[in-house]
Amino acid sequence: MQDDNDTDGHAKRSPGAATKFARGEKKYWLDEARNVRKIYVGLWIVCALLVAADLFYEKHIEYAIERVVGFFGFYGFVSCVLLVLAAKQLRKIVGRGEDYYDR
Amino acid sequence: MIDSLPPGWLLIFGGLLIPLVRGRVRAAYMLLLPLLGFLQLLVMSHGDLLQLSVFDYSLTPVRVDRLSLVFGYIFHIAAFLGMIFALRVKDTGQHVAAFIYAGSAIGAVFAGDLITLFVYWELAAISSVFLIWARRSERSYRAGMRYLIFQITSGVLLLAGALAHVHETGSLAFDYLGLSGLGGWLIFIAFGIKCAFPLLHNWLEDAYPEATVTGTVFLSAFTTKMAIYALARGYPGTELLVWIGVTMTAFPIFFAVIVNDLRRVLTYSMNNQLGFMVVGIGIGTEMALNGAAAHAFADILFKGVLFMSMGAVLLRTGTMKGSELGGLYKSMPWTTGFCMVGAASISAFPLFSGFATKSLIISATAENHYTFVYFVLLFASAGVFHHSGIKIPYFAFFAHDSGIRCREAPRNMLIAMGLAASLCIGIGAFPALLYGVLPFPVDYEPYTATHVITQLQLLFWSAVAFAWLNWVGLYPPELRSVNLDSDWIYRRLVPSTLAPVVRAGARLWNGVLERAGRRITITLQTVHRYHGPEGILERTWPTGSMALWVAVLLAILLLLYFF
Numbered sequence: 001m002q003d004d005n006d007t008d009g010h011a012k013r014s015p016g017a018a019t020k021f022a023r024g025e026k027k028y029w030l031d032e033a034r035n036v037r038k039i040y041v042g043l044w045i046v047c048a049l050l051v052a053a054d055l056f057y058e059k060h061i062e063y064a065i066e067r068v069v070g071f072f073g074f075y076g077f078v079s080c081v082l083l084v085l086a087a088k089q090l091r092k093i094v095g096r097g098e099d100y101y102d103r
Numbered sequence: 104m105i106d107s108l109p110p111g112w113l114l115i116f117g118g119l120l121i122p123l124v125r126g127r128v129r130a131a132y133m134l135l136l137p138l139l140g141f142l143q144l145l146v147m148s149h150g151d152l153l154q155l156s157v158f159d160y161s162l163t164p165v166r167v168d169r170l171s172l173v174f175g176y177i178f179h180i181a182a183f184l185g186m187i188f189a190l191r192v193k194d195t196g197q198h199v200a201a202f203i204y205a206g207s208a209i210g211a212v213f214a215g216d217l218i219t220l221f222v223y224w225e226l227a228a229i230s231s232v233f234l235i236w237a238r239r240s241e242r243s244y245r246a247g248m249r250y251l252i253f254q255i256t257s258g259v260l261l262l263a264g265a266l267a268h269v270h271e272t273g274s275l276a277f278d279y280l281g282l283s284g285l286g287g288w289l290i291f292i293a294f295g296i297k298c299a300f301p302l303l304h305n306w307l308e309d310a311y312p313e314a315t316v317t318g319t320v321f322l323s324a325f326t327t328k329m330a331i332y333a334l335a336r337g338y339p340g341t342e343l344l345v346w347i348g349v350t351m352t353a354f355p356i357f358f359a360v361i362v363n364d365l366r367r368v369l370t371y372s373m374n375n376q377l378g379f380m381v382v383g384i385g386i387g388t389e390m391a392l393n394g395a396a397a398h399a400f401a402d403i404l405f406k407g408v409l410f411m412s413m414g415a416v417l418l419r420t421g422t423m424k425g426s427e428l429g430g431l432y433k434s435m436p437w438t439t440g441f442c443m444v445g446a447a448s449i450s451a452f453p454l455f456s457g458f459a460t461k462s463l464i465i466s467a468t469a470e471n472h473y474t475f476v477y478f479v480l481l482f483a484s485a486g487v488f489h490h491s492g493i494k495i496p497y498f499a500f501f502a503h504d505s506g507i508r509c510r511e512a513p514r515n516m517l518i519a520m521g522l523a524a525s526l527c528i529g530i531g532a533f534p535a536l537l538y539g540v541l542p543f544p545v546d547y548e549p550y551t552a553t554h555v556i557t558q559l560q561l562l563f564w565s566a567v568a569f570a571w572l573n574w575v576g577l578y579p580p581e582l583r584s585v586n587l588d589s590d591w592i593y594r595r596l597v598p599s600t601l602a603p604v605v606r607a608g609a610r611l612w613n614g615v616l617e618r619a620g621r622r623i624t625i626t627l628q629t630v631h632r633y634h635g636p637e638g639i640l641e642r643t644w645p646t647g648s649m650a651l652w653v654a655v656l657l658a659i660l661l662l663l664y665f666f
Contacts (some may be wrong), residue, residue: 028433030501040574043567048221050560057552060479062469072481072557073564079485080568083315094587095361101585101594 064079105143106152109165111210111223114182118202122195130190133198138185140209144175151215154307160275163215170396170542174212174332178205180526181324181407188319188411188519196506200233201321201635208325212332216275217265217290220333224261227326228254235310236320241478243313247588250310252649254543257296259653263660264289270664280337289660291338297330299374299383301350305590307374308358312423313365316414319366323373324403331380331399340387347475348385351378354484358588359490363581364423365499366413369406372449372491375483376402377629382480383464389543394463396541401448401456401530408445408523409495412438415512416499425581438512439500441520448527450492450562451484456527458558459534459549466547469655485565493569498581593649601648
């Protein structure tokens with residue numbers, strides 16, 4: 001944590017405040033591609049375990065379809081994939097250059 | 104004595120004195136005001152504390168009950184946290200504006216009649232625009248102008264509605280209003296503008312990201328939640344709100360996925376969260392209204408953390424574009440951590456605040472057999488995790504390393520984020536604390552095996568969807584772009600259709616000028632510089648014409664009332 005006095009200006013474009021350098025600095029755990037892979041695989045394992053967990057308790061729930069094992073996982077996954085694919089199409093319709101309103 | 108001081112006045116009038124104090128005294132003073140205001144609420148009596156008679160009408164400038172108190176508490180907390188965050192801002196005007204803004208939002212939730220509400224409503228609108236203009240750029244000036252037009256229109260409709268309402272019912276009291284008459288509809292639309300109903304929403308996404316680093320934090324807390332309070336007071340159980348709310352939860356998340364400016368992503372997600380609250384108000388049962396109030400409370404805190412962390416990034420790097428950020432966890436580890444707490448809270452992870460509050464609303468939809476709404480809200484919950492929970496922290500702090508190395512956020516900002524993040528976890532871990540101040544008694548247990556496991560399934564599978572789409576390269580990259588939304592109508596369509604008319608008018612004007620005497624022409628050439636085709640008035644004329652239409656609207660409504 002560092003202390004300083006330069007917070008009076010707001011969103012001042014101050015390229016000096018942020019520097020770009022990457023050489024010769026500390027290597028972080030996430031910089032290794034295989035560690036990112038570990039997280040990715042780990043995520044799938046957690047997801048599988050959560051579906052398995054559905055077998056070990058009684059669901060108290062409103063709608064019959066929600067009793068299907070892993071229903072919420074399936075619903076979340078499909079929702080997000082559809083959301084992103086739809087948003088990509090939306091970008092084709094509403095996407096414009098950054099200076100659209102300034103022209 | 105305490106009862107005779109209207110809530111909010113301490114901040115409004117106390118804020119005006121800020122220019123008189125300097126240095127550490129000013130800092131202490133700025134933190135003391137919201138604390139004193141909060142204490143005042145704790146010891147105040149309940150009921151109509153102040154009543155006035157104006158002509159034949161009775162006004163109730165201060166009415167204290169459980170619904171107004173829960174919003175009063177959180178507004179004071181938001182003002183306190185926001186002030187810590189903004190403590191080192193040297194621009195005194197911003198502090199004064201923020202205090203008047205916070206104070207008028209507080210005043211509004213304790214207003215017992217429509218006229219008092221209108222006064223605070225407008226004061227909040229006018230004071231808040233200075234937080235946008237304080238960025239002092241052409242861009243923020245224009246965005247602030249568009250913001251102001253929406254806010255003032257809302258105020259005008261509220262006043263017109265109040266007049267129509269008093270004509271219909273003979274009462275100015277701000278209680279249940281309903282959609283039975285013209286007054287009810289006008290006030291409904293006035294609230295709807297500030298609550299960012301679909302098609303009335305775009306001022307939010309347009310203006311908030313253009314405000315200052317600290318200004319956006321204040322803006323995110325008050326205006327929209329004041330509108331949520333007003334809807335909960337005036338229109339509980341109005342079924343139309345369920346359908347409006349469910350639309351609000353769904354459509355902004357598609358935009359949020361493709362927007363590049365990360366603070367703008369947060370405004371779309373705020374629009375989505377407001378949708379949940381509006382659905383709760385529309386259902387209108389005690390549980391659903393509790394849910395709306397509780398979620399507004401939680402939202403102010405987690406949205407506060409998220410806007411603060413993005414503000415800190417903007418302050419340190421000078422940019423808010425997802426396409427240019429990434430890898431900042433190396434430079435700003437604390438900010439990263441707090442941002443992730445906010446992200447987990449908005450996504451409703453167990454042990455974080457959203458889990459304890461949003462579920463009240465979602466459960467209420469199922470209990471009241473709004474099956475379609477229930478499943479859309481589940482979709483929106485997955486979606487909000489996708490863009491607010493993952494996209495924000497991922498593109499700012501992780502993703503590909505942008506190579507940007509900067510300092511950690513200033514200490515006061517870290518303290519503000521830390522406090523807000525602790526409250527998010529506090530509410531999530533001990534929901535009874537928040538449930539205890541809700542308008543109605545709460546009979547709900549969020550931590551059941553079913554709820555925890557189904558929620559974790561929904562969230563983790565959403566996360567894996569994001570990871571998988573990224574892994575296989577299907578995820579749309581962050582692009583430097585602008586996305587058209589309903590603002591296109593008034594920023595492009597209307598201006599381009601009317602431009603020929605204006606040009607013709609300008610030509611006629613020029614012709615008249617030429618015929619006039621030479622000396623007058625010379626004098627008027629100065630005027631021409633502003634009125635001519637290339638002049639300032641020509642360039643900003645959509646603003647002027649909108650203001651005119653607002654005036655015309657007001658005039659018509661006044662006439663309607665008169666007859």
